[in-house]
Amino acid sequence: MSRRPYLRKVERSWWLQHPRYISYMIRELTSLFVGLYCVLLAVGLVRLSQGHSAWDGFVANLSSPLGISFQSICLVFAVYHSVTWFALTPKAMPLMVKGEPVPGIAIVGAHYVAWAVVSAVVLIGAGI
Amino acid sequence: MSEIIMLEVLRYHPETDSAPYFQRYTVPYQDDWVVLDALNHIKDHLDATLSYRWSCHMAVCGSCGMMINGEPKLSCHTFLRDYRGAVIRVEPLDHFPIERDLVIVMDSFMDKLSSVKPWLIPKQDKPPSAGEYLQSPAELGVFHQYTQCINCLLCYAACPQCGLNEDFVGPAALALAHRYNLDSRDGGKDARAEVVASNEGIWECTFVGACSEVCPKHVDPAAAIQQTKISASVDWLKDLLTPGGHR
Numbered sequence: 001m002s003r004r005p006y007l008r009k010v011e012r013s014w015w016l017q018h019p020r021y022i023s024y025m026i027r028e029l030t031s032l033f034v035g036l037y038c039v040l041l042a043v044g045l046v047r048l049s050q051g052h053s054a055w056d057g058f059v060a061n062l063s064s065p066l067g068i069s070f071q072s073i074c075l076v077f078a079v080y081h082s083v084t085w086f087a088l089t090p091k092a093m094p095l096m097v098k099g100e101p102v103p104g105i106a107i108v109g110a111h112y113v114a115w116a117v118v119s120a121v122v123l124i125g126a127g128i
Numbered sequence: 129m130s131e132i133i134m135l136e137v138l139r140y141h142p143e144t145d146s147a148p149y150f151q152r153y154t155v156p157y158q159d160d161w162v163v164l165d166a167l168n169h170i171k172d173h174l175d176a177t178l179s180y181r182w183s184c185h186m187a188v189c190g191s192c193g194m195m196i197n198g199e200p201k202l203s204c205h206t207f208l209r210d211y212r213g214a215v216i217r218v219e220p221l222d223h224f225p226i227e228r229d230l231v232i233v234m235d236s237f238m239d240k241l242s243s244v245k246p247w248l249i250p251k252q253d254k255p256p257s258a259g260e261y262l263q264s265p266a267e268l269g270v271f272h273q274y275t276q277c278i279n280c281l282l283c284y285a286a287c288p289q290c291g292l293n294e295d296f297v298g299p300a301a302l303a304l305a306h307r308y309n310l311d312s313r314d315g316g317k318d319a320r321a322e323v324v325a326s327n328e329g330i331w332e333c334t335f336v337g338a339c340s341e342v343c344p345k346h347v348d349p350a351a352a353i354q355q356t357k358i359s360a361s362v363d364w365l366k367d368l369l370t371p372g373g374h375r
Contacts, residue, residue, distance in 0.1 A: 004142035005225035005233045010291040017198065021288060024336045088335065092354035099266035 033077035180230035190278030244305035249316025274307030283339035299339035299349035306352035
C-alpha cells in the first residue's frame with residue numbers, strides 16, 4: 001500500500017475565514033499606526049535638537065488639519081491596541097498571591113490604573 | 129418520517145484520488161448523538177471505506193479531532209443538535225497532511241513534542257532509596273492546568289502560524305515544555321531552551337490566541353507561550369549582564 005499524504009495549502013485569505021482571525025489582523029494593523037506615531041515623536045526630538053524655529057515649525061505642522069487628522073487616527077488605533085492588549089495581560093502575566101491566582105480582572109484593572117497615573121503625570125508635567 | 133441530518137465529509141484515498149473531494153451522507157438525527165456517532169453510523173451502515181481515528185468517545189484520548197464546519201473540534205464532544213437543520217462539513221484537521229479521509233499525518237508533531245523534552249529532568253539525580261521528589265499542592269497548582277493536554281492537535285489546526293510555517297514547534301508542545309519548566313522538581317529549563325526559545329519556538333508565536341479558544345481541556349497554550357517569552361527574555365538579559373555568562 002502506497003503512502004501519498006496530501007497537504008492542503010493555506011489560502012492567502014485565511015484571515016478572512018473566521019472572526020477571531022479578522023480581529024487579530026486588526027490588532028496587528030494597529031501596530032503600524034502605533035509605530036508611525038513613534039516615528040513622529042522621534043522626528044519631534046530631532047526638530048527640538050535643531051533649535052527654536054525648527055521646533056515651532058514642527059508644532060505648527062502638528063496643529064494643521066492634516067497633523068490633527070493623523071494624530072486622531074493614531075489615537076484611535078493606539079487605544080484599540082492598548083485595550084486589546086490589556087485584555088490579554090492576565091494570560092501573559094498571571095500572578096499568584098499566597099498560592100492563589102489573582103483574578104484576571106484585577107490584573108487588567110491594574111494596567112488601566114497605571115495608564116491613568118502615567119497619563120496624569122505627563123499631563124501635569126506638560127502644564128495642562 | 130424520522131428526522132435526518134446531512135454530513136459532508138472530506139474523502140481522500142491515496143491509491144485512487146489525486147486530490148480530496150467531499151462526499152455527502154444522510155444519517156438519522158438523534159438528540160444525544162455527537163458527530164462521532166454519525167461517522168460510526170456511516171462506517172457501520174453506509175460506507176465501510178471511511179477512515180477516521182477515535183478511541184474513548186469521552187474527550188480523554190484526543191484521537192478524534194476534526195474540522196467541523198471549519199472549526200477544530202473533538203468529534204466526540206460536538207453534538208448534532210447544535211447543527212440541527214444544517215449540513216455538517218467534516219474535514220481532517222487543518223495544517224496537517226492527510227493520510228486518508230479524516231486521518232492526518234502527525235509525525236511532525238511527535239518530533240516537535242519530543243524535541244522539547246516533555247519529561248522531568250531532576251535538578252539533581254538521587255537514588256530511589258533517597259525517596260520521592262516531594263511537591264506541595266501549591267507547587268502543583270502552578271502548572272496543573274498545563275498537565276491537562278491530551279495532544280488532540282486542535283490547537284495546531286487553529287493556529288495560523290502552524291499553517292504558515294511548518295517548522296513552528298506549536299502550541300501544545302510549547303505548553304508542555306512550560307509545564308515542566310514550572311515544575312518545582314524539574315531542572316531542565318536550560319536543556320529545553322535551545323528549542324523552546326528559538327525562532328521556531330516561542331518567537332514564531334504572534335499571540336493570535338486561537339489555540340486557547342479551541343482547546344477542549346482549557347490548557348491555555350497561548351498563556352504558556354507568552355509566559356515563556358517573558359521568562360526567556362529575562363534569562364537572556366541575565367545571561368548578557370552576567371560576566372562570562374554568554375552561552
